[in-house]
Amino acid sequence: MKNRYEFTMDYVRYLDDAGDPLDELPALAADAGRLIDAYRNMVLARTLDQKIIALQRTGKCGTYPSVLGHEVIGTAIGQCMDRHDVFAPYYRDQATQLLRGVPMVNMLLYWGGDERGSAGWELCPQDLPISVPIATQCCHAVGIAAAMRIRDEQRAVVVTLGDGATSKGDFLESVNLAGAWHLPVVFVVANNQWAISTPRGLQTGSETIAQKAISGGLPGHIVDGNDYFAVSEAMEHALDRAHGGKGATVIEAVTYRLGDHTTADDATRYRSADELRSAWDRDGIKRLQSYLHHAGHWDAAREKDLQAHCRDKVEKAVHVYLEKAPEPPAAMVDYLFESLPSSLAGQRERLARKVEGGVS
Amino acid sequence: MKNRYEFTMDYVRYLDDAGDPLDELPALAADAGRLIDAYRNMVLARTLDQKIIALQRTGKCGTYPSVLGHEVIGTAIGQCMDRHDVFAPYYRDQATQLLRGVPMVNMLLYWGGDERGSAGWELCPQDLPISVPIATQCCHAVGIAAAMRIRDEQRAVVVTLGDGATSKGDFLESVNLAGAWHLPVVFVVANNQWAISTPRGLQTGSETIAQKAISGGLPGHIVDGNDYFAVSEAMEHALDRAHGGKGATVIEAVTYRLGDHTTADDATRYRSADELRSAWDRDGIKRLQSYLHHAGHWDAAREKDLQAHCRDKVEKAVHVYLEKAPEPPAAMVDYLFESLPSSLAGQRERLARKVEGGVS
Amino acid sequence: MNASAEKAIRQDEAAPISHRVTLVEAVNLALAREMTNDESVVVLGEDIATNGGVFRATVGLKERFGYKRVMDTPLAENLIAGVTVGMATQGLKPVAEFQFMGFIYAGFEQIISHAARMRNRTRGRLHCPLVYRAPFGGGIHAPEHHSESTEALFAHIPGLRVVIPSSPQRAYGLLLAAIRNPDPVIFLEPKRIYRAVTQTVTDNGEALPLDTCFTLREGDDVTLISWGASIMETLQAADRLSEQGVSAEVIDVATISPLDRETLLCSVAKTGRAVIVHEACRNGGVGAEVAASIAEGAFLDLQAPVVRVTGYDTVMPYYRNEQHYLPQVEDIVAAVEQVIAL
């Protein structure tokens, strides 16, 4: 006696590499304003990115992970999320964070080695700071989603992670909980083919990343992560489900990490120039730009304005960042607990003296 | 543009609850000796089990997890494994361990609070001891399988775990590694519907446990865990794959925990008498016994002999166990490192004195 | 559900009732009290809802507060630790149970890297008002991994509070304080004395301070410093010593980290001698920090070296030999005799 169980999963893309539709586009394509906003955000994210890399090269910023190749995914996420949803990012989500309202100065501070980067955030005060330990944010995300369910709120959580992160228990355990508890959460895996030097094929033997959803009984979708329409549609669908109490979704957005892993990495050690070159052909920003051009929503003059606008915005933020004095050393104990335990009073005094006396 | 990925998974059983074939039986059914051996081992495991529970009730053994409902799965595993394969058990694998050659006295010592329970094991010296921290043995199993691959050996690892254990990262991470590295390992999940008081339905939202294999790109199979033929066939198939260098398999063997979680548990607190009663109707030992009767391989006289034989074997082991003096207290430091570090010399002396002086 | 917990749960909210309860029942009382006071308190863990926890600490809570606030989780401690962080960042006050301390290790990354740091990382924008509860310690004839006392691992992590009650009253008051505290607290319950004694606990919602040791007995000749289940043997040793004419002060550290060094130093300034008793293995145990702090801070007062009476530097043996591992009354008395002789 046999019973058969079946599971399916679709890969979706709408635009070819040149930005021409392969299919009828989803309804959201009718909203030209939205498309233009998306494109502007992608360019802004890339402009900021290039600037931070330059700052790092000149010793004005710390180790930094480039967003290059992730701008489409991040922008689609940021646009689809509601203001009151919560975002649980990893470290390549600059494009989303810009849309969430994280000030650029904060991003610069964070990578510049200053804890104040994750403070403030008036427009998205409940969003999580960047999670450095890989995949750990997944558990927070399901915890936040559980809090929403406990309080009967119609909000959702979006959590992002890389392809490498899908190997870590935190992701897999969280997918399981999301299924068991029917939680309003969307897992977006930015599958950029590499985890530092480890290629996707060594990371897992599974045909797709999305199929890891099946282990928790969740639906999974695979989209071309350089296709603004495909990512946006999948995000909207998943967030509708979440907001509607229908549970969680895993989205695998397939892209390519166009830069080094971080500024501390040299990707030429482990991957070929050919592979990189061909990935640039699929760049999603160029693709959306071409589409906008063809659709009559964009032209060279606007492009020039946008570039200047983005450079200007970034320069202003960088200026504020560079002017910012470091926190006093005593700050390192001031935020550990709500109030300073008496056992730390002596240590705080020593730290406070450090600055006055000018001792290192 | 859409591409579709498809995954399937079969549930297999051969015998109905009364032990009558539902289908043509697999080839192994022709080997009457094997079937009888299997049946004998199941009865032995159950006899030992009942005895240990009785010992625990009278203060002669510690907290103990009953094998009740797991005898068929364990026996099929033990029979299918090669002597040189490695077994990585959890704590409900008495039926397999008997076949691997773990002496009953050792099992008694282990649950009787004596480390020597996991020592010796001349017939299966590379088998792992029982792993108490749930699911952790999965990582060991893939590590052992990797060692076999590194050394180009045609051996395999079998690791067992419960349904609850499949929620823990260790299992999911190990399934992923087994897929990525194409390892000779078989994961057998004894899905007994409960993890202490947590029912299968709260543990995961997935339709089956076996589908968790898909997340690592492994094949998964679901079998009736009270059906000796179904479990044996799946095990043989999975071990053939492993021995043949074809990679790993996940088997979900569906059964029911017929006892309390352990002797420290009271299952009536959280599950109904009806549920338990109906699970007894599916008991796999009775089922195989009926099959053997119908097939002419078994009769009441043989049954009586077997029962007596098992009781006798168990009593002899219990006798040896009860006679065994505890280890000297200093043993607690003697096996920590290969040789005693000088920093522990003083502590060892104190321990040695404890016994001589008769202090506490 | 045990009778007193049931009574507590059914009680009229208005009038605080006094109960004679065990330590584990006091835990239950405090949980119920604070869930009543504060809607944002939720409880989660393995087998804690329907089953009421394997030690019955959460018994009756699901019936009273509903499954949304009392959650059985899947079997994954890392997940439990991390989910709790997520909930806490959004203003819930989750109290998570780890079934045994020996199974908390899978959650270490979440505890060390997130729970303990969220406030600092965000400069106060988000914080983690959470409690991780776990029964700890040996002596109950349990299987391997069920007898851990690794409080030192948590005490070394900045951003965590580590609290260990050693009586029903302190369990009640300290757990209330832990839940109300806006930062993460590791709350370790000495399971060997879960049911060892009963005490009258008035369920009045009054918390105890989290920044002070408790002096259980005053004395002049030596300061005995302990926590958790070992407090029992330490008190017995003090009795024994008093018969021998030695007056021992007994301090229950209770708030292991941040550590209240003042109380300890004041006592040693008076007695000139200190003996530390704990069940955890000696090397790098919390006793080392206590001893180092006293040796530094009371250098001129000390008339004898600070001595530690502890578990051995090895894995807690399985149960047939566990009593040989645990510090005994005689060991404490012998240590005191040794320092008094100097």
Add this chain to the structure above:
Amino acid sequence: MNASAEKAIRQDEAAPISHRVTLVEAVNLALAREMTNDESVVVLGEDIATNGGVFRATVGLKERFGYKRVMDTPLAENLIAGVTVGMATQGLKPVAEFQFMGFIYAGFEQIISHAARMRNRTRGRLHCPLVYRAPFGGGIHAPEHHSESTEALFAHIPGLRVVIPSSPQRAYGLLLAAIRNPDPVIFLEPKRIYRAVTQTVTDNGEALPLDTCFTLREGDDVTLISWGASIMETLQAADRLSEQGVSAEVIDVATISPLDRETLLCSVAKTGRAVIVHEACRNGGVGAEVAASIAEGAFLDLQAPVVRVTGYDTVMPYYRNEQHYLPQVEDIVAAVEQVIAL
């Protein structure tokens, strides 16, 4: 691949060659040496094969020993820790790299509950001849979680050895010893001094002992005790003090656990004063055990309290302020002046 590592790897096996190498290059030399000596040594971790490790410690090994013995793993530290245990039980000698110490926590359950206990649990039937390597410590301007020094967490676990080299020669000799040792070793590499100095290391396969501190400098007035990167500041402080006429003995503990108390006590018996320097936060750091052991074992020798110069009891700040966290030469000198004054 860096030049000296390449030279080392290509060398003629017969004649031991001397190299001027950095600490991280010495690690590479030791790995290559022992992989050559012993077929059962295998190396695994994230990005350690093709990329040679993010700090280049394993560079060239895959090319030389093949992918079967040099394995890039999926991104899962718990898995790495556990797989290593499995391999070790079958007689391999795995050396696993955790990319940074800050990411080892996910592996704690496997390390504490299995690696450290397999021998004891099976009464010697199976054991775990494995090494867990991790770069540790701050001061390299890295992001959050990349500056941990939580060696105390491991030092408290019975069954583990904790070893920390602080020079290229000790890195070479101690890593060889760690790999050959039949029990699990946590091998922490102070990444701040990975490339701080070069030393001549003769690649002769000679291991150093794992049960002894190293006296780096003899002196009479005070014993300075440290390990890891802080050894640099400690040695500089000793220089500075010598200019002031204070003769400091400097001990590199190196084998943090099990701890060689004899060497420390002998030195303090001579000097009568001890200052401990470590980067980890103070509360419950390894310095506490060292201080407690000295205060107990050298009570009558001590002319001043044992003082600890350590990191603050807080999370290592992001890099703009990290220098304010790390113990500085002046801090050590000031502490010595304080104890000498007594």
